[in-house]
Amino acid sequence: MLKIPPHQVAGHKAGNGKLGPLVDESGRFYKPLQGDERGSNELKFYTSFSSDSRIPEHISKFFPTFFGTQLIEASDGSGLKPHLVLEDLSVGRDNPSIVDIKMGSRTWAPEASEEYIQKCLKKDRETSSLPLGFRLSGIQIYGNKESGYWKPERTSVQNLPAEEVKLILKRFVSSNTSTDMDMQPDCAFAATVYGGSTGILSQLLEMKAWFEDQTMYHFYSCSILIMFEKGLALEGQNPGGQIKLIDFAHVIEGRGVIDHNFLGGLCSLIKFISEILTAPSEHKSLVSSVNGVN
Known part of the structure; x- marks a missing residue:
């Protein structure tokens, strides 16, 4: 079950017919892949960074885990759209x-x-x-x-x-x-x-x-x-x-x-x-x- 992130404090927010990120119960964060060069650039970065052996482990921990991309129903009701699938950084935190x-x-x-x-x-x-x-x-x-x-x-x-x-x-x-x-x-x-x-x-x-x-x-x-x-x-x-x-x-x-x-x-x-x-x-x-x- 996808829902609007309860603890998002900045960025584009879903709701009221607007496109924004969603989260699920398994601890994954779905960020809409922007349709211009910003989307392709962010996907390129995550793909490169997540497989770059030059990045030490003590530094990679400061970045969200990347799980690839997935087509899901967009929050604005526009149908299936590609989303970056990332670690939900607030999962496990109550308040x-x-x-x-x-x-x-x-x-x-x-x-x-x-x-x-x-x-x-x-x-x-x-x-x-x-x-x-x-x-x-x-x-x-x-x-x-x-x-x-x-x-x-x-x-x-x-x-x-x-x-x-x-x-x-x-x-x-x-x-x-x-x-x-x-x-x-x-x-x-x-x-x-x-x-x-x-x-x-x-x-x-x-x-x-x-x-x-x-x-x-x-x-x-x-x-x-x-x-x-x-x-x-x-x-x-x-x-x-x-x-x-x-x-x-x-x-x-x-x-x-x-x-x-x-x-x-x-x-x-x-x-x-x-x-x-x-x-x-x-x-x-x-x-x-x-x-x-x-």
Whole structure:
């Protein structure tokens, strides 16, 4: 039985006659294969990457498992359409807190059309992509059984300045419920989610070490998903913090050159996470642009 992903925070969403991804009960994620070069490019990447013996195992774990393609009924009612079949990254998680972070100060590949480049340039300039090297694409933060999720509109988090981005990343690991938007984030779970030998920061540093060396691919307009189980954190258990790299429609060959665009954004994100771990109590007041998305 196919259904709309309950924990999707960014990207094209199915429902109301719109084409979007679906999931099944077996833990597979069905992403519609776009009909232009973006679809063929993403399929090419997954096919190449999944069989590339040069990719070390400790790096391949950061990418969704690829199961090929399959014709299924599209979510918009348009009939059978080819879909990428991927690992459902939220499977097994009851109440995950998730943030989708689009990486790079430039989200367009050099081979893109002039029209597409101008469209991306406009968005990169109007959001935090240019100043920070990344932007928040979407987020959901689990509060508790009573409050449920805080899931603001994407546009309200995409163009936040540096201090407010850091504030959201603090709230992501706080015990404050999703309705307590006037309260300063307490960062109660920063150490257990971001810190530690297997925490988010450690995983980001592991990914960074590979990007400092790899010249096979340039990852334009890709996202890093950060996930953890708030419920487990509230119970004092391991929250299962995890990162995954997703969205590969604009990946191109590296041709022996380091991907400085992605690496720069990754270093910026690592700096933010490191500062939260080092001084979690330092913050500025929430501003109306964040308060207004309850």
